[in-house]
Amino acid sequence: xxxxxxxxxxxxxxxxxxxxxxxxxxxxxxxxxxxxxxxxxxxxxxxxxxxxxxxxxxxxxxxxxxxxxxxxxxxxxxxxxxxxxxxxxxxxxxxxxxxxxxxxxxxxxxxxxxxxxxxxxxxxxxxxxxxxxxxxxxxxxxxxxxxxxxxxxxxxxxxxxxxxxxxxxxxxxxxxx
Amino acid sequence: xxxxxxxxxxxxxxxxxxxxxxxxxxxxxxxxxxxxxxxxxxxxxxxxxxxxxxxxxxxxxxxxxxxxxxxxxxxxxxxxxxxxxxxxxxxxxxxxxxxxxxxxxxxxxxxxxxxxxxxxxxxxxxxxxxxxxxxxxxxxxxxxxxxxxxxxxxxxxxxxxxxxxxxxxxxxxxxxxxxxxxxxxxxxxxxxxxxxxxxxxxxxxxxxxxxxxx
Numbered sequence: 001x002x003x004x005x006x007x008x009x010x011x012x013x014x015x016x017x018x019x020x021x022x023x024x025x026x027x028x029x030x031x032x033x034x035x036x037x038x039x040x041x042x043x044x045x046x047x048x049x050x051x052x053x054x055x056x057x058x059x060x061x062x063x064x065x066x067x068x069x070x071x072x073x074x075x076x077x078x079x080x081x082x083x084x085x086x087x088x089x090x091x092x093x094x095x096x097x098x099x100x101x102x103x104x105x106x107x108x109x110x111x112x113x114x115x116x117x118x119x120x121x122x123x124x125x126x127x128x129x130x131x132x133x134x135x136x137x138x139x140x141x142x143x144x145x146x147x148x149x150x151x152x153x154x155x156x157x158x159x160x161x162x163x164x165x166x167x168x169x170x171x172x173x174x175x176x177x
Numbered sequence: 178x179x180x181x182x183x184x185x186x187x188x189x190x191x192x193x194x195x196x197x198x199x200x201x202x203x204x205x206x207x208x209x210x211x212x213x214x215x216x217x218x219x220x221x222x223x224x225x226x227x228x229x230x231x232x233x234x235x236x237x238x239x240x241x242x243x244x245x246x247x248x249x250x251x252x253x254x255x256x257x258x259x260x261x262x263x264x265x266x267x268x269x270x271x272x273x274x275x276x277x278x279x280x281x282x283x284x285x286x287x288x289x290x291x292x293x294x295x296x297x298x299x300x301x302x303x304x305x306x307x308x309x310x311x312x313x314x315x316x317x318x319x320x321x322x323x324x325x326x327x328x329x330x331x332x333x334x335x336x337x338x339x340x341x342x343x344x345x346x347x348x349x350x351x352x353x354x355x356x357x358x359x360x361x362x363x364x365x366x367x368x369x370x371x372x373x374x375x376x377x378x379x380x381x382x383x384x385x386x387x388x389x390x391x
Contacts, residue, residue: 017251024243032239034231043375047342049239051353053246058311058354067221072228076194080207083196087203121229139195140230146197161197168191169184175226 005070012060020057027071028053031078038082038143048085052078083143124174132167139164182215190219194227248338250356291357294318295364295387302329304346306364306387313355315346322347326371332379334363345373362389 005027011019031052035045056077063073125133131153138144138152149164150157182190192198193206210217291308295315302320306313315331323329331351332340335358344351346366358364367374368381 017247020247020250021243024246028239028242029236030234033234033237036237037234043377046240046242047377050242050246050249053242054249055354057246057250058356068225068228072224072231075228075231075234076224079196084203086196087198087200118229118232121226136195137230137233139197140227141233143196146199149197164195164197165188165192168188168195172187172191172226 003065003070005074006063006065007070009056009060009063009070009073010065012057013063020053023056024053027074030071031074034075034078035082037141038079039085044085045082048078048081052081055081079143086143087145120175124171127174128167128170132163135164136167136171182219186216187219190216191223193220194223245341248335248341249333249343291389293364293387293389295366295385297366297385299384301384304329304331304366304385306331308355308357310357311354312352313343314350314352315343316350317346317348323368327381328369328371328373329366329384330369330373330379332365332367333358334365336361340365340379342374342377345369358389360389363387364389 005023008019008023008026012023028049032045032049035048035052036042039045039048056074059077063070125136128136135144135149135153139149144152146160146164147157149155150160153160155163189198189202189206193203193210198206206216206220210220290310293306293308295304295306297303297320300320302322303318304315305318306315329346331343331346333343334340343355344353364387365379365383366385367379367383369379370381374380
C-alpha cells in the first residue's frame with residue numbers, strides 16, 4: 001500500500017532528521033486542523049502542535065505500518081494530546097468556538113481513509129438513533145466531555161454514559177459484521 | 178487474535194478513543210495501553226473504526242514551528258559563550274545564588290538518568306528535574322507554587338537559542354517526553370501570568386536557573 005506518511009515515520013524512527021522536516025511540511029496543516037477544532041484557540045493549538053511533533057519523533061518507533069496508515073497514527077497522537085489538555089482544564093466550559101472550522105471540506109488528495117471505510121462508518125452511524133450518532137461525532141471530533149454532551153443533548157449526566165455506551169456497542173456490532 | 182477483552186474493558190477502550198473519559202480514568206487507560214496488549218489492541222481497533230471521521234477535520238495552515246521543535250529534540254554543538262541576547266536575560270537570574278546539583282545515577286533497568294535541582298535564587302522554592310532518557314519529570318521539592326494569578330514556567334535554553342517553554346509548574350509534577358539535554362544547556366524558571374507566557378518567550382523575572390553538566 002502506498003503510504004508516504006508511513007515511510008516518513010519509519011525514517012524518523014531510524015533517526016533521519018530530514019524526514020521530520022518533510023513530515024512536518026506534509027502533515028502539519030492537517031494536525032493543526034485537528035488541534036484547532038478540539039482546543040478552539042490558536043495559541044494553544046500551536047503550543048500543542050510543537051508537543052505533538054516532539055512526541056511523534058520520540059515515539060516513531062512505535063508506529064507499525066502493518067497495523068494502519070501513518071496519517072491515522074499521527075491524528076491519534078494529536079487527538080490524544082489535545083483531549084489530555086482539555087481534560088486538564090480547570091473549567092469544563094467550552095471555549096469560544098470558531099465556526100469556520102465546522103465547514104470542513106476534505107480535498108480529494110487530502111483523503112486519509114478509503115471511501116469505502118467512510119461510507120461504512122457513516123452507514124453504521126445512520127443505524128443509530130440520530131442523537132446518539134451526533135453525540136459520538138461531537139465527542140470524537142470536538143473532544144466533548146460527558147457534561148458537555150449531557151448539556152447539549154439534555155440527557156441527565158448519570159444516564160448519559162450508559163446511553164453512549166449502548167451506542168458504541170451497536171456501532172461495533174455493525175462495523176465488525 | 179488476542180484474548181477477548183471483557184465487554185466493560187472494550188467500552189473503556191472505546192471511550193478512551195472517543196475522548197469522553199474523565200482525566201483520572203483517561204490517565205489510567207493510557208497507562209494500561211503500555212501494560213496490557215489486549216487492551217492496547219482494543220484501543221487500536223476503535224481507532225480504526227473511528228478513523229473515517231478524520232476526514233471531517235479541515236486543514237488549517239500551521240506556522241513553521243520546526244526550529245522550536247528541533248531545538249527541543251536535537252542538541253546543538255556547544256558554541257562560544259556570548260554575553261548578550263538570552264544569556265543577558267539569564268544573567269539577571271543567575272546571580273550566583275542559583276545553586277545546581279547534578280547527579281548521574283543508574284536506574285534499575287540500567288538506563289542513565291540525570292537529576293537536576295533547580296533552586297530559586299532567594300531559596301523560596303526548589304524543583305527537581307529528572308530525565309530518564311525519554312521522559313522528563315519535574316516536581317517541586319521545597320517551597321510553594323507561584324502566588325495566585327501567576328505561575329512558574331519552565332524553559333530550556335540551548336546555547337545561542339531562544340528559550341523554549343517546557344510547560345507550567347504547579348503542585349502536580351510536570352511530565353513530558355523529552356530526551357536528556359546535552360551539557361551546556363540551561364533550565365530556567367520564570368514567573369509568568371496564570372496560563373503561562375502569552376508570547377511564547379519569557380516575560381517575567383527569572384527566578385532560578387540550572388545548567389546541565391555531566
